[in-house]
Amino acid sequence: MPKSIDDLLAESAIKDVQLRYCRSADRMDFDLYRTCFHPDAVLDFSFFTGSVDEFMEMARESLARFTVTTHATANQLIEVDGDCAWCEFYTTATHRIAADGNGPERDYVAAVRYIDRMERRDGEWRIARRQCVLDWARSDPVPEYCDGAKTGGARRDSSDPSYSR
Amino acid sequence: MAKSVETLQAESEIRDVQRRYCRGVDRMDFAMVRDCFHPDAALDYGDSDLSVDEFVGWAEPGLRTYSMTTHFIGNQLVEVSGETAWAEHYVVAYHRCPAAGGVPEHDFICNFRYADAMERRDGQWRIARRVLLVDSWRRVPLDDLGPGPTMKPGRRDAGDLSNAMR
Numbered sequence: 001m002p003k004s005i006d007d008l009l010a011e012s013a014i015k016d017v018q019l020r021y022c023r024s025a026d027r028m029d030f031d032l033y034r035t036c037f038h039p040d041a042v043l044d045f046s047f048f049t050g051s052v053d054e055f056m057e058m059a060r061e062s063l064a065r066f067t068v069t070t071h072a073t074a075n076q077l078i079e080v081d082g083d084c085a086w087c088e089f090y091t092t093a094t095h096r097i098a099a100d101g102n103g104p105e106r107d108y109v110a111a112v113r114y115i116d117r118m119e120r121r122d123g124e125w126r127i128a129r130r131q132c133v134l135d136w137a138r139s140d141p142v143p144e145y146c147d148g149a150k151t152g153g154a155r156r157d158s159s160d161p162s163y164s165r
Numbered sequence: 166m167a168k169s170v171e172t173l174q175a176e177s178e179i180r181d182v183q184r185r186y187c188r189g190v191d192r193m194d195f196a197m198v199r200d201c202f203h204p205d206a207a208l209d210y211g212d213s214d215l216s217v218d219e220f221v222g223w224a225e226p227g228l229r230t231y232s233m234t235t236h237f238i239g240n241q242l243v244e245v246s247g248e249t250a251w252a253e254h255y256v257v258a259y260h261r262c263p264a265a266g267g268v269p270e271h272d273f274i275c276n277f278r279y280a281d282a283m284e285r286r287d288g289q290w291r292i293a294r295r296v297l298l299v300d301s302w303r304r305v306p307l308d309d310l311g312p313g314p315t316m317k318p319g320r321r322d323a324g325d326l327s328n329a330m331r
Contacts, residue, residue, distance in 0.1 A: 002178065003174050005170060007177075008173060008174065044317075046316045046317040075236075077188060088188065092237065106308075111235045131326050133319040134319060135191075135318075138272060
């Protein structure tokens, strides 16, 4: 069956949720993070399962362990069914880790898929249930020529240039 | 000329075909892969035109040599013209290769482009002709620099958690 305009609008709103989710993580913007979820959402990342509040707490703690993160979403496959949708978002999550007892400065790259049940409530699409699945991961040392300071002013907080509008 | 709503609909459906193709390959769901093609489609993956059956017969054992694949889609350029369309999809394909023949476990990473002639028949956009173009590839060793967080592993069959969420 051909897609309706309503399908296209729903897909657009749903894709935005995922892009905001990635931006939230990468800019450590916890207010924005919250807008991705319904209040009773359940998040299951295997190493973590819990509510939105519990997820925020976990994310705050774990994101702080990296010097930079980049959640790049590629394939966004969405199947809308009324006020619900099933979604699969392919994402490469690159986490830069400072040198520590486990090794030199390195990038931990995880190929994950977010599997979501999205729901539209009061006209707003948000995540009702999210599972994160890890397909593969790799760690690569950061070559010396990569100087983290020369990144055009990118920051992980609201002083990032993208916040000036 | 400004795009029409009908063009947006067609583009969206055509991009979905490629998203389903990648999901089909990565989950080894060959019913989903087959559904991306018209029955008389011709697929050129390097040597000569293959039918859909020949393609699946070639791809399935090939995919089984990897422990995991991920086909990340980038650019999706689509030009719709009535009931036909041209599409070019950029894909970065990661293939995790298990240790074999003295070569240690590594990632085989390819920059692919899929150039497609799409046709809409009975209201369904599917691939009528596809050429796989390999722009570059490399084999990258895995550095053992410590484990990351434990997460649920993805699977390459119907047992993947994505199916349990429907």
